[in-house]
Amino acid sequence: MPTTHSDASDTTDRSAVRSLVRLWPYVRPVRARLFSAALVAIVASCLSLVIPLVLKWIVDGPVAAGDPGGVWFGALVLLLLGVAEAVLFGFRRWLVARPLAGVEAAMRADLFRHLQRLPVAFHDRWASGQLLSRGTTDLMLLRMFLAFPLTFLLVNATTILVGFVILLGQEWTLGLVLLVPVLPLVVVCSLFEARYSLVARKAQDQVGDLTTVVEESVLGIRVIKGFGRHRSQAEAFRGLSERLRGTELGKARLLGSVWALITIIPELAIGAALVLGTIQVADGTLSAGTLVAFLSTALALRWPVDSIGFLLAMSQEAATAADRYFEVLDAAEERETHDVRETATRTEQRRGTGGAAGAGVPAETGGLRFEGVGFRYPDAPDGSAPVLARIDLHVRPGETMALVGGTGSGKTTLTALVPRLYEPTSGRITLDGQDITTMPRERLRELVSVAFEEPTLFSASVAENVLMGAQGAGEAALRRSLDIAQAGFVDALPHGAATQVGEQGLSLSGGQRQRLALARAVVGGPRFLVLDDPLSALDVHTEALVEAALRRVLEDTTALVVAHRPSTVMLADRVALLSGGRITAVGTHHELLRTNAEYAWLMSGTEGPDGPADMADGSGTGVERADGPADMAGRSGTGTCGPVAGDRDRAKTPKGRTDADAIAGTEGTAR
Numbered sequence: 298m299p300t301t302h303s304d305a306s307d308t309t310d311r312s313a314v315r316s317l318v319r320l321w322p323y324v325r326p327v328r329a330r331l332f333s334a335a336l337v338a339i340v341a342s343c344l345s346l347v348i349p350l351v352l353k354w355i356v357d358g359p360v361a362a363g364d365p366g367g368v369w370f371g372a373l374v375l376l377l378l379g380v381a382e383a384v385l386f387g388f389r390r391w392l393v394a395r396p397l398a399g400v401e402a403a404m405r406a407d408l409f410r411h412l413q414r415l416p417v418a419f420h421d422r423w424a425s426g427q428l429l430s431r432g433t434t435d436l437m438l439l440r441m442f443l444a445f446p447l448t449f450l451l452v453n454a455t456t457i458l459v460g461f462v463i464l465l466g467q468e469w470t471l472g473l474v475l476l477v478p479v480l481p482l483v484v485v486c487s488l489f490e491a492r493y494s495l496v497a498r499k500a501q502d503q504v505g506d507l508t509t510v511v512e513e514s515v516l517g518i519r520v521i522k523g524f525g526r527h528r529s530q531a532e533a534f535r536g537l538s539e540r541l542r543g544t545e546l547g548k549a550r551l552l553g554s555v556w557a558l559i560t561i562i563p564e565l566a567i568g569a570a571l572v573l574g575t576i577q578v579a580d581g582t583l584s585a586g587t588l589v590a591f592l593s594t595a596l597a598l599r600w601p602v603d604s605i606g607f608l609l610a611m612s613q614e615a616a617t618a619a620d621r622y623f624e625v626l627d628a629a630e631e632r633e634t635h636d637v638r639e640t641a642t643r644t645e646q647r648r649g650t651g652g653a654a655g656a657g658v659p660a661e662t663g664g665l666r667f668e669g670v671g672f673r674y675p676d677a678p679d680g681s682a683p684v685l686a687r688i689d690l691h692v693r694p695g696e697t698m699a700l701v702g703g704t705g706s707g708k709t710t711l712t713a714l715v716p717r718l719y720e721p722t723s724g725r726i727t728l729d730g731q732d733i734t735t736m737p738r739e740r741l742r743e744l745v746s747v748a749f750e751e752p753t754l755f756s757a758s759v760a761e762n763v764l765m766g767a768q769g770a771g772e773a774a775l776r777r778s779l780d781i782a783q784a785g786f787v788d789a790l791p792h793g794a795a796t797q798v799g800e801q802g803l804s805l806s807g808g809q810r811q812r813l814a815l816a817r818a819v820v821g822g823p824r825f826l827v828l829d830d831p832l833s834a835l836d837v838h839t840e841a842l843v844e845a846a847l848r849r850v851l852e853d854t855t856a857l858v859v860a861h862r863p864s865t866v867m868l869a870d871r872v873a874l875l876s877g878g879r880i881t882a883v884g885t886h887h888e889l890l891r892t893n894a895e896y897a898w899l900m901s902g903t904e905g906p907d908g909p910a911d912m913a914d915g916s917g918t919g920v921e922r923a924d925g926p927a928d929m930a931g932r933s934g935t936g937t938c939g940p941v942a943g944d945r946d947r948a949k950t951p952k953g954r955t956d957a958d959a960i961a962g963t964e965g966t967a968r
């Protein structure tokens with residue numbers, strides 16, 4: 298399971314403030330509302346500090362003078378102050394709710410847009426649950442931070458400051474007593490922050506891991522049920538959620554202890570002030586009303602002080618969420634390597650856009666060319682051999698080339714390089730003579746259509762899934778592509794092509810999904826077609842029908858088709874054999890059957906004379922080899938390069954005969 302999240306220890310030297318400041322571009326558009334809301338909250342909070350002053354007036358005034366009218370008036374003022382405080386806090390909430398929902402939506406949209414533009418190699422490294430949790434839990438934490446702790450850290454700090462001014466103004470000696478806990482509280486808070494940020498990061502990463510397991514279990518429910526693995530899967534889930542529970546309990550313990558200290562230390566100071574104040578009242582140096590007002594103010598400051606613990610905790614979680622969010626947003630998108638727009642325009646002008654395959658391009662440079670292409674996966678272990686090394690291959694304009702090779706030989710990898718899902722580590726690939734790195738990706742992906750062995754469909758209608766393959770294609774193109782892919786089953790669906798296929802197309806069979814993926818690849822009538830074993834899930838009869846229809850499409854299209862079965866190879870004009878990271882032979886199917894032991898072995902499933910192990914290192918002979926043709930012992934290598942007259946026709950004889958022929962031919966050669 299690919300998973301990526303930074304080690305929690307990375308967070309020790311990061312500053313929470315710096316992480317949170319990065320939210321500014323999103324907050325900027327709503328800053329006026331946020332500042333207004335903070336101002337309203339400050340006024341509301343400071344109103345609560347006026348209450349003790351009214352109390353002092355009631356005690357020292359009407360109560361001392363025995364004036365019931367004055368007491369009622371004082372009570373009315375207190376009631377109005379309370380109502381005003383409540384209304385203002387309600388107004389603050391109204392002010393922030395809508396804009397912050399907008400901030401969250403904008404951040405989520407940016408994250409999604411960025412995820413779409415990140416290279417496939419990024420997605421190989423990152424577990425989907427980690428990305429999902431960033432787009433959900435983390436963004437929710439950030440919205441909550443902007444709505445609550447951000448405002449209330451400011452509001453509480455202002456309230457505490459104003460409160461202390463009032464306290465010192467009422468009786469400065471008692472005020473100083475209350476100031477004593479400030480230093481220990483600052484030390485406690487900074488120690489807490491450092492430790493809490495580590496555990497918060499750990500918890501949020503564990504939520505990501507848990508999300509991954511849930512997602513995999515849901516997507517893989519058939520396998521889990523099929524193998525009766527629900528218990529072990531549940532155990533794996535339980536293990537992870539136990540770890541998360543442990544981390545959350547650790548968080549709660551930390552928060553509990555800091556809350557206890559933040560509550561106890563000021564309480565001790567208030568107790569000490571009460572004792573001192575009572576002595577002063579007894580001595581007659583302080584009025585009872587002043588002591589009541591002083592203690593009421595001190596008690597009114599309890600909540601702003603006590604809440605600092607969890608406001609800091611929420612801020613730490615938000616800082617961690619911001620780190621996790623920007624980790625993804627900072628990952629480099631796929632970049633254009635040159636000033637591709639200019640190069641593309643020049644090339645279009647030279648060539649005249651939109652012509653048939655390779656129109657106006659000489660055959661020797663036209664088509665699809667791999668020149669010294671090497672590739673190594675970015676996350677491959679150090680010292681491991683590259684998947685592809687010095688690939689030289691030319692698929693001529695309008696030609697269909699089958700790519701054959703043992704399992705794991707790098708066929709899928711090679712096809713993924715054409716639409717630039719990965720970048721070659723060396724060499725270059727050209728389409729009709731133009732280096733693909735000099736084309737805008739959008740243009741490249743218009744020229745090249747792909748269908749993978751594992752067909753991916755989206756939660757959309759059949760038509761939407763297929764038309765995804767070509768912008769602006771209409772009903773006629775849809776019908777044509779469904780016909781080519783022999784997807785007549787679509788008409789039998791409840792709403793025809795408008796039927797929703799469900800998440801990942803799981804309501805369809807594997808072969809039906811493959812046919813829709815194939816229709817998507819051909820719907821735009823692409824100049825270049827890359828098919829990664831697209832017919833593997835079809836029964837032989839349907840495969841034959843698809844092949845016959847595909848042959849018509851492939852007339853004008855330059856195509857590279859990964860093939861495992863002789864029947865799929867029959868589609869091709871020529872075949873390239875990929876072995877040991879190199880193209881070891883190129884020729885027609887029949888030539889390779891006659892002259893290349895590894896190819897014959899791959900097509901027949903029988904052992905060649907030297908055994909497959911010997912062949913896999915590229916020692917099997919080839920008709921057209923990078924290091925020159927070599928004869929197989931006791932065999933006549935024909936050494937022909939292009940399609941031999943009649944070979945194309947032979948190769949494209951309708952399925953039914955070809956399969957049997959191929960096997961017979963293979964057996965004849967391999968034995």
Ligand SMILES: Nc1ncnc2c1ncn2[C@@H]1O[C@H](COP(=O)(O)OP(=O)(O)OP(=O)(O)O)[C@@H](O)[C@H]1O
Binds near residue numbers: 421676706709
């Ligand atoms: N994302 C990846 N990261 C690292 N290594 C990878 C990745 N994808 C594939 N590989 C490795 O690259 C090699 C070639 O894989 P590839 O899928 O291209 O083979 P293939 O010829 O298409 O195989 P098959 O016929 O079984 O589909 C394999 O050894 C595989 O383990």
